[in-house]
Amino acid sequence: MDRFRMVFQYFQSNSESVMNGICGLLALASVKMYTSFDFSCPCLPQYNMAYGLGVMFVPPVILFLCGLILNRQSLVMLEEWKRPAGRRKKDLAVIRYMCSSIMQRAMVAPVVWIIVTLLDGKCLICAFSGSMDPEKFVGFTNVSTGQVQQLLAKVPCKDDELMRNNTSRRAVSRYLRCWSQALGWSILLILIIAAFLARWLRPCFNQATLLQAHHWSNYIDIEQKIFEETCCEHSRLFAHKCILHFFESMQKEIKLHSFSLRREGEEAEGEENLLRGITDQDQVNKLLKMWYYEKPPLDVSQAHQR
Amino acid sequence: MDKFRMIFQFFQSNQESFMNGICGIMALASTQMYSAFDFNCPCLPHYNLAYGLGILLVPPFILFLLGFVLNNNVSMLAEECRRPRGRRGKDPAVLRYMFCSMAQRAMIAPVVWVSVTLLDGKCITCAFCTSVPVETLGNASHPRLSHGEIQRILARIPCKEIYNGQQVIANEVAVRYLRCISQALGWCFVLLMTTLAFLVRSLRPCFSQAAFLKSRYWSHYIDIERKLFDETCAEHARSFAKVCIQQFFEGMNTDLVAAGCHLPRKAPADTGEAAEKLLGITDQGTMNMALKSWHRCKPPLQLYPPALPTGNGWAGEGQPPTHPSAPQRETAAYYSWV
Numbered sequence: 001m002d003r004f005r006m007v008f009q010y011f012q013s014n015s016e017s018v019m020n021g022i023c024g025l026l027a028l029a030s031v032k033m034y035t036s037f038d039f040s041c042p043c044l045p046q047y048n049m050a051y052g053l054g055v056m057f058v059p060p061v062i063l064f065l066c067g068l069i070l071n072r073q074s075l076v077m078l079e080e081w082k083r084p085a086g087r088r089k090k091d092l093a094v095i096r097y098m099c100s101s102i103m104q105r106a107m108v109a110p111v112v113w114i115i116v117t118l119l120d121g122k123c124l125i126c127a128f129s130g131s132m133d134p135e136k137f138v139g140f141t142n143v144s145t146g147q148v149q150q151l152l153a154k155v156p157c158k159d160d161e162l163m164r165n166n167t168s169r170r171a172v173s174r175y176l177r178c179w180s181q182a183l184g185w186s187i188l189l190i191l192i193i194a195a196f197l198a199r200w201l202r203p204c205f206n207q208a209t210l211l212q213a214h215h216w217s218n219y220i221d222i223e224q225k226i227f228e229e230t231c232c233e234h235s236r237l238f239a240h241k242c243i244l245h246f247f248e249s250m251q252k253e254i255k256l257h258s259f260s261l262r263r264e265g266e267e268a269e270g271e272e273n274l275l276r277g278i279t280d281q282d283q284v285n286k287l288l289k290m291w292y293y294e295k296p297p298l299d300v301s302q303a304h305q306r
Numbered sequence: 307m308d309k310f311r312m313i314f315q316f317f318q319s320n321q322e323s324f325m326n327g328i329c330g331i332m333a334l335a336s337t338q339m340y341s342a343f344d345f346n347c348p349c350l351p352h353y354n355l356a357y358g359l360g361i362l363l364v365p366p367f368i369l370f371l372l373g374f375v376l377n378n379n380v381s382m383l384a385e386e387c388r389r390p391r392g393r394r395g396k397d398p399a400v401l402r403y404m405f406c407s408m409a410q411r412a413m414i415a416p417v418v419w420v421s422v423t424l425l426d427g428k429c430i431t432c433a434f435c436t437s438v439p440v441e442t443l444g445n446a447s448h449p450r451l452s453h454g455e456i457q458r459i460l461a462r463i464p465c466k467e468i469y470n471g472q473q474v475i476a477n478e479v480a481v482r483y484l485r486c487i488s489q490a491l492g493w494c495f496v497l498l499m500t501t502l503a504f505l506v507r508s509l510r511p512c513f514s515q516a517a518f519l520k521s522r523y524w525s526h527y528i529d530i531e532r533k534l535f536d537e538t539c540a541e542h543a544r545s546f547a548k549v550c551i552q553q554f555f556e557g558m559n560t561d562l563v564a565a566g567c568h569l570p571r572k573a574p575a576d577t578g579e580a581a582e583k584l585l586g587i588t589d590q591g592t593m594n595m596a597l598k599s600w601h602r603c604k605p606p607l608q609l610y611p612p613a614l615p616t617g618n619g620w621a622g623e624g625q626p627p628t629h630p631s632a633p634q635r636e637t638a639a640y641y642s643w644v
Contacts, residue, residue, distance in 0.1 A: 037425065038425075038426070040427075040482055040485050040486065040489070041482070041486075042482050042483055042485075043482055044443070044479075044483065044486075047483075047486055050490075051489075054493065055493070058493045058497055059493065061497060062493075062497050062500045065500045065501060065504045066500060068504060068508075069500070069503055069504050069507055074508070075507065075508075075511060078508055078511040078512070079511040079515060082511050082512050083515070157478070157482070159478065160478060160479075161476070231523055231526075232526065235526055235527040235530055236530050236534075238527060239530045239531035239534050240534055242531060243531065243534055243538055247538070285520055289516050289520075
């Protein structure tokens with residue numbers, strides 16, 4: 001329980017951890033989806049390749065888009081990219097950094113799907129059994145060309161009546177699975193080497209720029225969160241004031257019609273400060289519009305001088 | 307238990323998380339419902355299509371409506387739509403934002419059901435087994451079988467135990483074909499939905515970010531205001547009830563003293579707090595009378611009857627009752643008996 005709470009808190013502790021957590025969850029979901037998906041090759045000449053390659057490439061696109069949707073930072077990046085410059089310049093290096101980190105995280109789940117697919121082998125067997133050269137396999141050499149396509153297309157279906165005890169079927173299947181697994185492991189090796197090199201060689205190029213970009217992308221993210229939290233707090237206080245005012249005005253109306261002593265007691269002065277003088281709809285709208293069209297400069301020294 | 311409480315607290319911590327939580331639970335419920343449902347294709351020519359398409363399309367509609375029902379904000383939206391303008395204008399952008407965010411969340415469970423159904427394949431196999439292209443996949447050269455006969459045979463494809471058309475078309479071939487089509491449709495559907503969701507999310511910052519910030523703030527405000535108002539009213543009701551009951555017991559006490567039934571309340575030389583809580587009722591008979599009176603003749607909902615001339619002139623101190631003013635009336639009432 002304690003361990004779970006610690007892990008949970010660690011992932012919540014900062015936004016990068018949250019994104020890594022989501023990335024990991026999507027990768028696990030990708031494996032789970034593959035194992036629960038009931039792969040059933042149609043075993044028909046024109047359909048096999050479409051089905052096999054479809055199952056190998058369409059879910060990765062879906063997982064990639066999911067990775068982008070579920071990542072909060074992609075919205076932050078888009079907003080930063082599209083906002084008017086106003087009083088704060090836009091730094092393209094920061095936007096590029098954010099974009100690349102989002103893409104890297106979104107690519108993990110699709111890559112996991114493709115590798116699991118290749119290592120399992122079913123997709124490639126289904127897609128390419130019809131493209132095999134029948135001369136290489138004993139059981140298919142004496143069959144007419146029309147028939148051979150049909151037979152080869154049925155190789156992925158073990159339980160088909162024609163294929164049940166066909167040893168050449170097993171040969172084709174093993175051959176294709178071997179290629180598929182070799183491809184899977186090669187891709188995995190290449191990706192890991194690429195990731196290793198990228199991490200290791202990164203400090204050799206532009207480390208200072210990278211540190212700055214990392215800092216400011218973090219800053220933009222935190223600023224966005226704090227703005228949202230401040231708006232929430234403000235709206236709560238606003239609502240509180242509004243309701244109290246409503247109650248007071250009702251009370252005043254009633255007092256006009258009856259004899260009663262004046263009621264005293266006002267709300268605490270502290271709350272007036274938290275509202276920061278923003279007390280009606282037009283002021284809030286203006287504030288939100290100003291926040292978008294003219295972000296303040298990154299300079300808080302003026303606040304201290306006031 | 308602790309884990310559950312923590313997860314629960316996380317989702318309750320803010321409104322959006324809570325709604326996302328309900329959304330996720332409904333999506334899981336949708337997959338669970340599908341796996342628990344015992345699909346039974348009728349294997350009859352005209353019924354297959356109706357059954358298959360019915361299972362594909364009716365539960366999503368139910369889940370969609372359920373998504374709205376379980377969403378607390380629906381009543382808030384309806385209220386905001388229907389209220390008279392009064393002194394506060396209505397912003398259609400806010401109403402649209404609220405409706406859109408509710409509809410998006412309610413769409414998730416139906417989309418999950420349709421995807422799971424299509425990827426599983428049973429529904430499409432059942433619905434379209436009579437449309438399998440027998441010429442290409444099987445052996446259509448059966449002159450002695452009429453069209454109706456062939457339809458009846460094909461309709462039995464999903465029911466392997468009673469299928470009798472191996473010579474027309476092999477059962478496995480037809481099932482594989484239909485399942486392939488169904489899974490292709492399923493993946494395309496999921497891809498389409500994901501692309502739509504992605505476009506909706508990513509095009510918004512490009513076009514209407516300021517308007518979005520405004521709508522989001524005000525819809526959140528309306529929600530909080532409603533909750534705070536409910537809380538204030540609940541607080542008020544509590545104070546009201548307390549004073550009302552207090553007055554009832556005081557009234558009983560006065561009546562009993564006036565009728566000479568028992569001695570007036572002892573001076574506060576007694577243990578002060580306990581004596582006060584007893585409210586002057588110190589024996590069984592009096593208590594029974596109080597309870598009977600409470601049942602037979604509940605006091606009116608009027609804490610300070612207007613302009614009753616009494617000796618000490620404090621009659622009009624409080625405000626007239628049944629009106630939602632701030633809950634300070636409680637203090638005023640206690641003063642009156644000191």
